[in-house]
Amino acid sequence: MKRIAVFADVHGNLTAFKAIHHDILQQNVDECWSLGDIFMPGPGTKDLWELFEDLDPQVCVRGNWDDLLLRGFQGELSIDRESHVYMARLAQFIAPRLPKRALAAIANWPLTRDVAIESLRFGLSHNLPWKNFDQTLYPTADQKGFDSLFKERMIDVAIYAHVHHPIMRYGMGEQLVLNPGSVGEPFNSWRALKRDLRAQYLLIEVDEMGLHNISFRKIGYDRQAELHQAQLIDLPYLDLYQDLMDNGVVHTHDHDLLRKINHERGYLDDVHKYRAQLKK
Numbered sequence: 001m002k003r004i005a006v007f008a009d010v011h012g013n014l015t016a017f018k019a020i021h022h023d024i025l026q027q028n029v030d031e032c033w034s035l036g037d038i039f040m041p042g043p044g045t046k047d048l049w050e051l052f053e054d055l056d057p058q059v060c061v062r063g064n065w066d067d068l069l070l071r072g073f074q075g076e077l078s079i080d081r082e083s084h085v086y087m088a089r090l091a092q093f094i095a096p097r098l099p100k101r102a103l104a105a106i107a108n109w110p111l112t113r114d115v116a117i118e119s120l121r122f123g124l125s126h127n128l129p130w131k132n133f134d135q136t137l138y139p140t141a142d143q144k145g146f147d148s149l150f151k152e153r154m155i156d157v158a159i160y161a162h163v164h165h166p167i168m169r170y171g172m173g174e175q176l177v178l179n180p181g182s183v184g185e186p187f188n189s190w191r192a193l194k195r196d197l198r199a200q201y202l203l204i205e206v207d208e209m210g211l212h213n214i215s216f217r218k219i220g221y222d223r224q225a226e227l228h229q230a231q232l233i234d235l236p237y238l239d240l241y242q243d244l245m246d247n248g249v250v251h252t253h254d255h256d257l258l259r260k261i262n263h264e265r266g267y268l269d270d271v272h273k274y275r276a277q278l279k280k
Contacts, residue, residue, distance in 0.1 A: 001212060002117055003027060005055075006180045007201040008035035008126070008161030011065065012042025012094065013184025015226035016199035019219045020183055021051045027203060032056065033115075035161035035180065036063025036126035038106070040090045041241060041252075042184055043230040045097035062109035063126040063161065064133040069095055070107055075275040079268075082258035089236050089267045092274050097233075114155060117206045123155035127162040139165045147171050157211070159202075163187070166200055166216040178202060181216065185250060197223065197248050236267065 005024045010017050024032065034057040039048070065087075071077040072091025079085045095103060112129040115122045126132040128148065136145040137160060149158035150171050157176045164187035167179035181200030188194045198218040205213040223245045230241050240261075243249045251257055262268045 001205055001207045002031065003029045004031045004033060004117070004204050004206065005029045005201060006033045006035065006159055006178075006204065007183050008063070008180055009037045009164055009182035009185060010039070010042075010044070010048070011037055011182070011184040012039045012044040012048065013199075013226060014042065014044035014048045014229055015221045015223070016184045016219075017044065017048055017051055019221035020199050020201050020217075021055060023217065023219045024055060024201070029203070031058045033059040033124060033159070034061070035124060035159065036061050036109070036132065037065040037161065038063075039069050039094050039098070040065055040087070041235075041237065041244075042226070043233050043235045043241075045094055045233075046099055046102075049098060049102045059113050059115060059124055060105075060109045061113055061124055061126050062106065062111055062132060066106050066109065067132065070103065073103070075278040079271055082255040082262055083253055085262045085268050085271055086237065086252065086258050088271045088274075089262075092271065093236050114153070118208055118210070120157055120206060120210055121155045123149065123153050123158045125149075125158075125160050127160055129153065132162070135163070138163050139167055143172065146177050147173075149177060150175050166202070168214065168216075176211070178204075178214070185244065186248065187250070188248075194248055237261065 007020060032055045068087045069091045072088040073095035077084055077088045079088055111132055112125040127137060159178045164182035164185055165179060166181035169177045171177060180202035183199045186197055186200055198220045201217050203215040203217055227242055227245045230238055235241060240251045
């Protein structure tokens with residue numbers, strides 16, 4: 001029997017990651033798999049990375065926010081949209097606070113990994129195997145998107161992240177599709193379900209017969225303590241992070257609001273100055 005913890009979409013939420021870190025250690029797992037998006041928009045930096053290293057994930061794949069962190073830090077992120085200014089400003093704040101080994105490791109994570117455990121073949125990706133962004137695999141999306149997870153891949157179980165919903169469903173061939181949900185930013189538009197903002201991860205057990213058990217775990221944590229962490233470092237877009245902590249509301253693509261904030265608080269100017277400094 002092998003016990004595996006699968007987590008994703010931490011998004012810089014240090015307190016939530018501390019909570020699942022503790023829970024994973026209590027589960028006596030044999031392996032951890034990380035499916036990407038470790039940092040931003042939350043305040044976690046070196047302290048979060050050290051917890052990540054302590055879990056020593058045997059498999060890591062790169063998420064879209066991992067790419068945004070690297071590109072924003074290197075001044076390579078297009079700022080033609082307000083959301084890109086938001087991501088670039090966060091990257092320029094968070095990345096310098098990370099160990100260089102963290103940035104180097106993230107840059108080397110692949111988009112996809114296939115792993116054999118006992119008789120089962122797992123395909124791991126942040127989103128689609130060739131694309132770590134878009135909404136093709138949103139929980140309510142068309143079945144053909146989920147079937148594409150198995151196209152030209154000899155796998156039995158596809159595990160992906162990105163959409164921040166715990167998921168168990170099937171491909172048309174009845175292969176299994178799993179999603180661990182999000183550690184730091186659970187999503188749900190249904191009001192009664194949206195209230196549950198506990199940290200999420202997936203625990204699977206594999207034996208010689210196949211998947212012995214699948215457990216979608218939810219771990220509570222102190223969201224005000226997380227907000228305090230953000231206040232301590234004067235995190236950019238602090239009020240937006242507070243709305244996330246208090247209400248589960250994400251403003252990443254609220255371009256009208258971001259435009260107002262970027263101009264009023266000088267974040268757009270900050271990004272321009274940062275990029276100009278890199279060119280010197």
